[in-house]
Amino acid sequence: MSITCPDCHAELEPHNGVAHCENCNKDIQLHALCPDCHKPLEVLKACGAVDYFCQHGHGLISKKRVEFVRSDA
Template identity: 55%
Template sequence: MDALCPACGQPMNWVDGDYHCQICQRHYRQIAECPDCGQPLQQLKACGAVDYLCQQGHGLISKKRVKFSYQPR
């Protein structure tokens, strides 16, 4: 899955923990959001696996259902 720049729609590169658009010269932070309520998810990492938890009562959210957005740095 490619991360697309929210400003120009071009694919972004992963650079130093953020996404970087070479066209716009902007850096973006990736935000995982609950598909049910739209609130940010807590990321849980253990033994190489990454899971997402909705703190608004929707429980564990499958990575396939997570909505990702990008905020400028």
């Protein structure tokens, strides 16, 4: 699933819960979802690291597997 800017529709790359659109110079807030159950993940931040945890039985989720969706979607 790709993330696009709601204004110019450029494809965006997620980074720690935010995607930045260079065209519009705008930050887009994102929600992290579990790739298995599609429910919101808990974001764990410590010492500069960001990890994702599914409270619905799937445990720690790799950043590479997290599904990001726009907050306004």
